Amino acid sequence: MQTLLGTLPAATRQHRSTFLSLQAQRPWRRTGMKPPAPAAVGLLLALALLALIHLPPPPACSPLPLPASSPPGPPREVVAPLSGGQAHRKRLPMPLTHLQQEQAPGRSRRRRGVERDTPPWLSADDLQKMRLLSSGQVVSKTRVPAHGQIMRVGLRAMGDAKGDAKGDAKGDVTPASPEGDCQDGRCGLIKRPGDLYEVLAFHLDRVLGLNRSLPAVARRFTSRLLPYSYTDGALRPIIWWAPDLQHLEDANNDQNSCALGWLQYQEMLQPHRPTLVAGDAPCSSIPHSEWSRLALFDFLLQVHDRLDRYCCGFQPDPSEPCVEEMLHEKCRNPAELVLVHILVRRSAPSRLVFIDNAGRPQHPEEKLNFRLLQGIDSFPAAAVATLRSGRLQSLLLESLRLDRELWESQGGAEGLRPLLRTIDRRARVLLRHIRQHNLTLFEDSPR
Structure with a gap:
């Protein structure tokens, strides 16, 4: 249309523009309405923009809810050393920001680090x-x-x-x-x-x-x-730091609440042995159920330092501390073997405290240390039920998600799954051990 108008004489173009303007006004005349004022059009546009701004954001499509994170910013470079071996660096996408959660009506602000x-x-x-x-x-x-x-x-x-x-x-x-x-x-x-x-x-x-x-x-x-x-x-x-951990006064053995050798420990676990009065023997105030909890926990994590610091239950690599410190050689003489990190609190002398629990996440499955289970004839029923449920990995993910720093450093659920699968496989091995040896379960005492 503009091209055609440009070919007409000036006067004709003027009449043509007037005609088009009148044609545009006719619908308003038919309806008896006045053409909209520019101010009204501007007001309508402003209201439309305001409505768009207040539309709710689309839902996130993350398959797993992530923990509260730090304020938005560029991705951080993190180190993932949990899986053992050489730590590797990688770039992680920033998780869902917690600012929307904190500012949403009806929701209280979350504390840093713990949900x-x-x-x-x-x-x-x-x-x-x-x-x-x-x-x-x-x-x-x-x-x-x-x-x-x-x-x-x-x-x-x-x-x-x-x-x-x-x-x-x-x-x-x-x-x-x-x-x-x-x-x-x-x-x-x-x-x-x-x-x-x-x-x-x-x-x-x-x-x-x-x-x-x-x-x-x-x-x-x-x-x-x-x-x-x-x-x-x-x-x-x-x-x-527990302020009332009980330590021996012996400077060479201050990481124990009581001095206990391997042979004494095995004798104490014998089912025919009568319950001792506290003070009759080292660690006699600690009931059998405590050793069962410790054995289960240490087997899943493959913690050797407490019950088998000499690595007598498997063939250690030359790089293992028990080999470098020439402890493994003492396995030939069980009378020389002692337990380490056997601690209780003065406020609860009959309950063990588990410390130094780093264990060995990459300990090979073919070298699992069954010596940690030696002498144990029963296990806590609630813990075994959790292992049998098939939900151990999902429950651990639910719990670990609370530790924002650990979660982000390991790459969230996907980064943690290899470790959790390792623990889950060890749990299945432990359950098979319980079945094969027809071991019993006991109900846990109140927390």
Whole structure:
């Protein structure tokens, strides 16, 4: 039309434009309405845009709900050392941001590191300690004797009148008394990056209903009170420090509450042996059921350091500490074998405390250490029921999702599944052992 108009004389073009303008106005005249004013058109457009802005966002298509994450930003480079061997670096997509969850009407803000929607196997006390470990401000530090790569730190919870609301930020307060903080239950042990498996072990303990491990979370530290090796961005486990762990006064054996040799231990497990009065023999106040829990837990994680620190139950590789320290040679003389890390709390002397639970995630299945089960003739019914349910992996994922730092560093569910499948296979081996030896189950005592 514009092309045709351009070929007409100027006067004719003027008449033609007037005609078209009148034609455009005729529908309004037929209906008795006035043409819309420009201001009205603008108002309608503004209302339409406002409605589009307030439309709800489309639902996310993630197959697994991810934990609350840090504010939006570029992807972080993380290290995934849990699976053992050479740690590898990879780029992970940022998980769903938690800002929409926090700002949505009717929803309360979530605390950093630990979600409010928690599974039933984690108690209120567990959650409180996990929050302290994941976000408490570092206010003191102490080296642990004979453990050069472990640091004990005092922590102040966010909002504590003595602390700083910025948590573990660089604005640290004046260091407090380390002993005072630890006696109040506000201390944690920062361990090596290679010990991250301890966090998974804590969740396994709770999922199985054993409740003998100390709370543990994964965390990156930035406090200026700590050496650079602790603040270089590496993810480390931090374990809650139990203030009343009972230690022997012997400096060479202070990692035990009682001195117990392998032969004494096996004799104590004999079903015909009468129950001893506390004090009649080392560790006699610890009932058989406690050793059953420990054996089950250590077998699934392949923790050798407690019941078989000499690696007598399998053929170790030359790189194993038990070989390098020439401990394996003592297997020829059972009288020389002792148990290590057998600890109780003064407040509960009949309950074992499981520490140093890193275990061996990559221990080969053909070398599983059945010596850990030797002498054990019964197991906790609730834990065995969970192993039989076929839901062990899904329950562990539900629990591990609460630890945001660990979850993201391992690549979420897909990154953790190889480890969980390993534990699940060991569980099936344990169940077969229980069937083949016709072992009994016992009901658990209240928590």
